[in-house]
Amino acid sequence: MSSQAVEEYLEALYKLSESGPVRQARLAEHLGLSQTAAAAMVKKLISLQLAERDEAAYINLTKRGTKAALETIRKHRLSERFLTDILGLPWEKAHEEACKLEHVISPEVEDGLDRLLNNPKSCPHGHPIPDKQGVVTTLPTRPLSDLGADEKGVIARVSEDDPEMLKYLATLGLMPDVEIVVEEIGPFNGPLLVQIGAARYALGRDLAERIMVKESA
Amino acid sequence: MALSCHGAIDKIKGEVDFTFALAGNPNVGKSTLFNQLTGMGVMTANYPGKTVELNIATTTFENHRIGIIDLPGTYAIGGVSEDQWVARQAVIDGDPDVVIVMVDATNLARNLYIVLQFLDLGFPLVLALNLIDQAEKKGLTTNAEQLALLLGVPVVPTVATRGQGLDALMKTAVKVAKNRGSQPAHGTRYDEDTEQLIRELEAGVNAANNGFPHNLSSRALSILLLERDDEFLNAAAKSAEGRELMAQADRLSARIEEMHGKPSPVSLARERYGLAGVITSEVQTLSRRETPLSEKLWRSTTAPFSGLVILAAVLTGLFAFLFFVGSFLSNQFTHIWSLTASPVIDGVIRFVAGTGVVAHTLNWGFDAGIMATLGVGIPYVLTFYFLLAILEDTGYLNSVAFLTDRIMHKFGLHGRAIIPLVAGAGCSVPAIIGTRVLTTERERVVASTLITLVPCSARTAVIIGALAFVGGWQPAAAIFAIVLVLIVAVGMALNSILPNQPGGLVMEMFPFRMPSLLSITKKTWYRFKHFITAAMPIVFVGSIVLGAAYETGYIWKLSAPMAPIVEGWLGLPAVAGLTLLFAVLRKELALQLLVTLAVVKYGPEAKNLLKFMTADQLFVYALFNTIYIPCVATIAILARELSWKKAVGISTFTVLLATFVGGIVMRVLTLF
Numbered sequence: 101m102s103s104q105a106v107e108e109y110l111e112a113l114y115k116l117s118e119s120g121p122v123r124q125a126r127l128a129e130h131l132g133l134s135q136t137a138a139a140a141m142v143k144k145l146i147s148l149q150l151a152e153r154d155e156a157a158y159i160n161l162t163k164r165g166t167k168a169a170l171e172t173i174r175k176h177r178l179s180e181r182f183l184t185d186i187l188g189l190p191w192e193k194a195h196e197e198a199c200k201l202e203h204v205i206s207p208e209v210e211d212g213l214d215r216l217l218n219n220p221k222s223c224p225h226g227h228p229i230p231d232k233q234g235v236v237t238t239l240p241t242r243p244l245s246d247l248g249a250d251e252k253g254v255i256a257r258v259s260e261d262d263p264e265m266l267k268y269l270a271t272l273g274l275m276p277d278v279e280i281v282v283e284e285i286g287p288f289n290g291p292l293l294v295q296i297g298a299a300r301y302a303l304g305r306d307l308a309e310r311i312m313v314k315e316s317a
Numbered sequence: 318m319a320l321s322c323h324g325a326i327d328k329i330k331g332e333v334d335f336t337f338a339l340a341g342n343p344n345v346g347k348s349t350l351f352n353q354l355t356g357m358g359v360m361t362a363n364y365p366g367k368t369v370e371l372n373i374a375t376t377t378f379e380n381h382r383i384g385i386i387d388l389p390g391t392y393a394i395g396g397v398s399e400d401q402w403v404a405r406q407a408v409i410d411g412d413p414d415v416v417i418v419m420v421d422a423t424n425l426a427r428n429l430y431i432v433l434q435f436l437d438l439g440f441p442l443v444l445a446l447n448l449i450d451q452a453e454k455k456g457l458t459t460n461a462e463q464l465a466l467l468l469g470v471p472v473v474p475t476v477a478t479r480g481q482g483l484d485a486l487m488k489t490a491v492k493v494a495k496n497r498g499s500q501p502a503h504g505t506r507y508d509e510d511t512e513q514l515i516r517e518l519e520a521g522v523n524a525a526n527n528g529f530p531h532n533l534s535s536r537a538l539s540i541l542l543l544e545r546d547d548e549f550l551n552a553a554a555k556s557a558e559g560r561e562l563m564a565q566a567d568r569l570s571a572r573i574e575e576m577h578g579k580p581s582p583v584s585l586a587r588e589r590y591g592l593a594g595v596i597t598s599e600v601q602t603l604s605r606r607e608t609p610l611s612e613k614l615w616r617s618t619t620a621p622f623s624g625l626v627i628l629a630a631v632l633t634g635l636f637a638f639l640f641f642v643g644s645f646l647s648n649q650f651t652h653i654w655s656l657t658a659s660p661v662i663d664g665v666i667r668f669v670a671g672t673g674v675v676a677h678t679l680n681w682g683f684d685a686g687i688m689a690t691l692g693v694g695i696p697y698v699l700t701f702y703f704l705l706a707i708l709e710d711t712g713y714l715n716s717v718a719f720l721t722d723r724i725m726h727k728f729g730l731h732g733r734a735i736i737p738l739v740a741g742a743g744c745s746v747p748a749i750i751g752t753r754v755l756t757t758e759r760e761r762v763v764a765s766t767l768i769t770l771v772p773c774s775a776r777t778a779v780i781i782g783a784l785a786f787v788g789g790w791q792p793a794a795a796i797f798a799i800v801l802v803l804i805v806a807v808g809m810a811l812n813s814i815l816p817n818q819p820g821g822l823v824m825e826m827f828p829f830r831m832p833s834l835l836s837i838t839k840k841t842w843y844r845f846k847h848f849i850t851a852a853m854p855i856v857f858v859g860s861i862v863l864g865a866a867y868e869t870g871y872i873w874k875l876s877a878p879m880a881p882i883v884e885g886w887l888g889l890p891a892v893a894g895l896t897l898l899f900a901v902l903r904k905e906l907a908l909q910l911l912v913t914l915a916v917v918k919y920g921p922e923a924k925n926l927l928k929f930m931t932a933d934q935l936f937v938y939a940l941f942n943t944i945y946i947p948c949v950a951t952i953a954i955l956a957r958e959l960s961w962k963k964a965v966g967i968s969t970f971t972v973l974l975a976t977f978v979g980g981i982v983m984r985v986l987t988l989f
Contacts, residue, residue: 112575130575132568195576196510227578263545263580264397265821270586271393271401272823273427276579278590287621290723291732291822297594298424300826302719304731307821 104203107172109141110150111202113161114169121158170234176202177223178213185217240315244280244292245308252281253313265307273299279316325362325373326411329384333375335494336384338408340435341419342428343390344712344827346447346477350419351387352836353480354487359843369403378487386411392427392825394434396548408440409533414494417486419445419477422452422459425601429593430586432468433505439534441497442470443490445482449474451830456605464600478833507588510576514569515539521565525558542566543573544582612828618716619826628720631713632739639701639743640774646696647774654688662687674868681864686857689903690849693950697744697774698848702841705751708736710832710840714754715824722822729812731755731822734764741771745951749958750848758959763811765955766967769947770804770974772797775904776943782908783939786925787932796940803944803978848954855953856902863899872898886980888987890929892918893938900942901949907942933986937979945975 112131116122128138142159145151150165161169179198183189189197205213214220214232221237222228230236241256255278258266269275273296283300284293291302303311330336341347355374363370372387386407391398394405408416416435420428435442446461465472471489475482507515518539533541541549543566550566553559570581577584617623662684670676708714718732725734737751745768752764772780784792866872875898876883876891883894892914900907915923923929930938946952946968955964 115578129567130571132571193509263582266580267395267545267582267586268397269823270583271395271397271430272825273430273590274823275583275587275590284616284619285621286619286719286722287625288723290721291719293619293719293826297426299427302715302722302822302824302826304722304726304822307823310821 105141106145106148106150107168107203109145110161110165110169111172111176113145113151113159114166114173117161121156121160123158127159167234170230170236172202174230174232174234175205175210177227177229178210178217178220179205180223181217181220181229182213241312242314243309244282244294244303244311244313245305247282247292247313249282249285252279252316254279254316256312256314258312259310269311272301273297274301274311280311280313321362321364325360325371326386326407329360329373329375329386330411333382333384335381335415335491336386336411336413337490337494338386338388338411338413338416339419340388340394340404340408340416340431341390341445342392342421342424342431343825344830345390345419345421345428347387347390347419348840349477349833349836350417350445350447350475350483351385352833352839353477353483355385359839361843364403364406369400371403371407378491381491383487383491386413391431393431394438395544396546402548405438408435408438412532414441414497415443415490416440417443417445417490419447419475422446422449422474422601423455423457425459426590426593426597429468429596430589432470433589433592436468436470436505437540438537441493442468443486443493444468444470444472445477445486446472446474447477450476450479451609454609456603458602458604460600464596467596467599478831505589505592507585511573511585511588514572515543518542518562518566518569521562525553525556525562539566540585543570544585545570545580609828611830615712615716615828618713619719624716624720628717631708631717632735635704635736635739636742638704639697639740640777643697643700643743644774644778646700647692650692650696651688654692658688659684674865677868678861678864681867682857682861685864685902686860687853689860690853690856690950692903693744693746694845694849694852698747698750699841699845701740701743701747701751702844703837705736705740705747706837706840707832709754710837711829712827713829715826718822718824719826727812728767728808729763729815730760730808734760737764737768738771741768741773742777743774745769745771745773745947746848746852746954749951749954750844752958759815759817762959762963762967763808763815765959765963766811766970767804767808769951769955769967769971770800770807770944772800772943773904773947775948778905779900779908779942780939783911783926783935783942786927787935792932792936792939796936796943799940799978799982800943803974807974851957852950852953855956856949859902859949863902867899882976886976887937887941888980888983889934889938889941893930893934897938897942897945901946904942904948911938933983936986937983940982941975941979943975944978945972947971 109131113122113127116126116130124138124142125135127133127142128135131138133141142151142153145165146153149162150168151159151161153159176198179201180194183194183197220229228236244253244255247253255274255276257276258269258274274280278296281295282292283295286292286302289305291304292308294301294303339347339351351372351374355376359372359374361370361372369389371389373384374387375382375384377383388404388407389400391401391404393401394408395401396405418432418435420432432442432444444464446459446464449459452459459474461472461474471493473482473486473489475486477483506512515536519535522535522538522542538549542553542562550563553563553566573581573584577587579587618627663680666676666679666683670679708717714733714736717735720732721735722732725732728734733754734752736754737748740751741748748768748771749765752761752768755761755764780793780796784796866875872895876895879894879898880891883889884891893911896907896910896914899910911926912924915926915929919929926935952964952968955967
């Protein structure tokens with residue numbers, strides 16, 4: 101297994117674990133691998149002490165593994181910024197190109213990019229760029245339900261517990277990176293009246309608790 | 318008449334030259350357009366197990382007979398909600414020659430979403446750009462020609478409420494229908510990466526294209542699979558090639574997720590919104606930003622303080638209208654009926670069946686029974702429907718739902734439930750039909766049960782009439798207080814007993830719109846017709862059965878089996894128990910019958926109920942009459958709206974509750 105593949109897997113494992121513990125099957129699905137290929141890969145990561153399997157059969161990154169994953173993510177996102185900001189590539193294209201660059205960038209080039217781009221905090225898609233020590237400074241998010249009348253924010257994520265609801269909300273335009281303005285709070289701590297573009301919705305409080313927002317840019 | 322969708326669509330398609338489907342977001346004026354285009358002969362149909370209905374009608378335009386399928390108003394078409402599923406299924410089954418998508422010019426970007434979905438499915442489209450007058454008031458101008466160019470489909474500006482542009486719309490739609498097949502497919506363009514994945518999956522779809530239930534293009538199917546559409550994924554899972562295709566779709570969806578950091582359905586939705594936004598910004602210009610009066614008024618109905626004040630006024634008005642105007646009309650109706658219809662019916666029965674027991678029994682059914690249905694139907698149901706249609710069409714119902722959502726949540730209901738609950742104070746029957754504004758079966762069961770407990774005007778009349786003998790307003794107030802406590806307790810209990818917690822509220826809010834009288838009238842009429850056809854037969858049969866028991870004298874034999882409960886537990890005279898049995902027909906009958914039977918049994922002085930009943934007994938009598946099964950018409954409507962099983966369950970429950978509470982209250986009263 102090449103070091104490039106290891107980096108890819110670490111990156112995938114890290115991203116998946118952001119939304120909860122990861123099972124081998126989910127990893128295989130995410131990477132489009134067969135179960136056997138995924139098993140072999142997990143075995144390899146464990147032998148390299150980059151990952152471990154806990155009692156519940158979840159796969160967790162070790163400290164070393166996390167650091168390596170964040171290093172790759174940092175290179176990927178710095179490359180993306182470089183490709184979009186300096187070279188003017190479209191976002192989607194930038195992602196693809198950055199997937200290749202992330203594996204060949206040396207620490208010197210990485211530092212150079214960081215200086216050139218003025219130490220950017222996030223990639224073009226809004227995801228945070230880990231710093232040199234592997235520390236991720238995420239923009240603080242809070243549930244939409246914490247916002248008061250006349251406050252606004254940008255949807256950071258919607259809880260994925262209920263995929264059908266997630267799909268439904270997306271068809272209404274309630275999805276990440278969309279600006280949302282709270283116009284009114286229903287009486288007795290009731291639902292929220294929100295505005296998205298030209299549309300207005302009443303959102304139940306329970307639902308608003310599952311929508312995380314960050315500060316508007 | 319409720320038909321199954323397949324049958325209804327096939328029937329229409331056999332009779333017409335072209336079929337048009339009307340689609341679009343809720344509240345864009347689609348039903349106004351439908352009503353303008355069609356006459357009174359509308360069929361409603363629904364898919365088995367679904368409550369969302371389709372309206373189907375025919376019309377003639379330029380010598381072409383055209384069938385029109387009015388799809389439910391939805392923000393999108395897909396599998397995530399019942400209305401979206403019905404909308405999609407109906408276009409797939411109906412295979413219309415043209416889909417007319419009505420879009421709201423004041424909120425173009427969101428409305429273009431469903432347009433892009435229809436383009437994905439590959440249907441020939443015509444856009445009706447509606448509410449251009451409202452948009453202009455907001456300072457928004459839309460370049461319809463450019464919109465048509467960007468989307469590749471004809472766009473016709475309309476103001477449906479005034480009938481503006483409808484002729485041009487139909488002309489365009491007929492033209493498109495005539496050239497069907499020659500219109501180049503002009504699908505949505507996603508970004509290059511996504512397009513590549515769609516093409517990749519299309520190859521797989523073409524290889525495995527069997528087993529899919531519908532004749533959709535391979536591109537349409539690929540997009541549906543990438544959107545993780547359950548129905549199509551399940552269809553694929555049925556064959557070996559399908560499962561291979563599914564595995565491929567899974568892989569490609571994972572690729573999309575990896576590329577865009579979001580699950581593939583969200584990612585595709587996002588791209589569509591992106592595109593809709595870009596198109597909107599290219600075709601619309603905002604000249605000034607000004608809040609129209611209707612919007613200011615609307616905002617005051619959702620603001621916490623003014624909103625609650627307005628709500629209290631509207632609910633009081635609704636209650637007062639049903640209570641006073643309804644009972645006035647009801648009295649007038651009964652009076653006129655007894656002067657005109659009764660003698661005729663009586664004469665006919667006398668001619669056919671003579672004057673014996675049979676004739677008297679028939680009289681119960683044909684005279685009292687039919688009068689009971691119309692006596693509830695015309696004064697209460699018709700007026701309520703009219704008021705409800707106004708509340709719905711102006712958009713006020715949504716403000717109400719917003720304001721009361723939190724309180725209703727305690728009962729597992731959404732804010733919209735407040736309207737039927739309050740309407741229940743007028744008459745339970747329209748109120749229960751009104752629970753259709755609720756989206757889940759669970760909510761409808763809870764709301765319907767609570768409505769049966771809300772004292773309707775007939776029961777209030779008994780409370781006031783019976784307690785007038787006792788004197789003072791306090792006993793009547795005490796009954797209302799007891800019932801209120803019961804409603805709250807039952808509501809909270811049901812919410813904790815019934816499985817599944819209520820889903821989150823997501824509801825579009827839109828500023829007030831001027832409702833069209835035509836569509837309000839039509840809506841009222843259709844609902845009224847439904848009520849009459851559902852309630853009439855049951856009330857009729859119930860009347861005949863009870864009438865037979867009365868006329869044969871069999872009724873007196875019923876007092877013995879009822880004695881342990883009526884006399885033993887409730888402490889009421891046997892005669893009172895019999896009248897409660899009859900009040901199932903019409904609640905206000907309880908008191909009239911009590912006086913009649915008492916006179917038969919105890920002699921003329923029993924006209925004053927206190928001669929044979931104590932004040933406590935009258936109190937328990939009125940309380941019992943208020944809580945137990947509403948009336949036959951209500952049971953019929955419960956069965957129609959929910960199911961016979963649930964209707965019987967709710968009715969039994971209310972009888973048990975009334976018995977339990979009545980007995981307890983009687984024992985508490987004897988302590989004083």
